[in-house]
Amino acid sequence: MNGHYSYNPLPCILDTDGLVSVITHSSDLIVLASRAQGRVSLLWFLKECWKMAESKTGLRKPVFTKVEQLRPGTSGHTLTVKVVNSKMVLQKGRPDGPQVRQMRIAECLVGDETGIVIFTARNDQVDLMKEGSTVILRNAKIDMFKGSMRLAVDKWGRVEVTEPDASFSVKEDNNLSLVEYELVNVVDG
Secondary structure, three states, X not given: OOEEEEEOOEEEEEOOOOEEEEOOOOOOOOOOOOOOOOEEEHHHHHHHHHHHHHXXXXXXXXXXXXXXXXXXXXXXXXXXXXXXXXXEEEEEOOOXXXXXXXXXXXXXXXXXXXXXXXXXXXXXXXHHOOOOOEEEEEEEEEEEEOXXXXXXXXXXXXXXXXXXXXXXXXXXXXXXXXXXXXXXXXXXX
């Protein structure tokens, strides 16, 4: 009895005798689609799949952005910043109440040696944003709030506290969140 298994992007059929028939259009593995000629050992097949997965999913090193380089509507930023201050702006739900889920939002002033910007911390992120600590914001994005920039990290990003604290001093006289932007429609003609 044959069982059907698939290892994306290589669908295969595993025979009871432990041989694999690969049905693929991929040129990465030199495997024939024909059942008679395309049978290989399961161990070899899995090793080749593992090699392919490792080579294709190689992680790239993050490119660190400075605060002064942030622009409206951009995303995918990785920054190392110090927390200048943190202020809770919304807290809904009680941890001891019937509502298990609690919502917290804090506005945190964060910065590096090039400037500062407001970071909107949500829920568990609020606990990490202690005044004076250094954090790495991975896959951060710029949200616009009332015409000014706010830095945020959603579920696709990550906030990490770093040890030891960064050696730079924060340039507090270049606050990017104080710059007001206006959306202007440009009409051709």
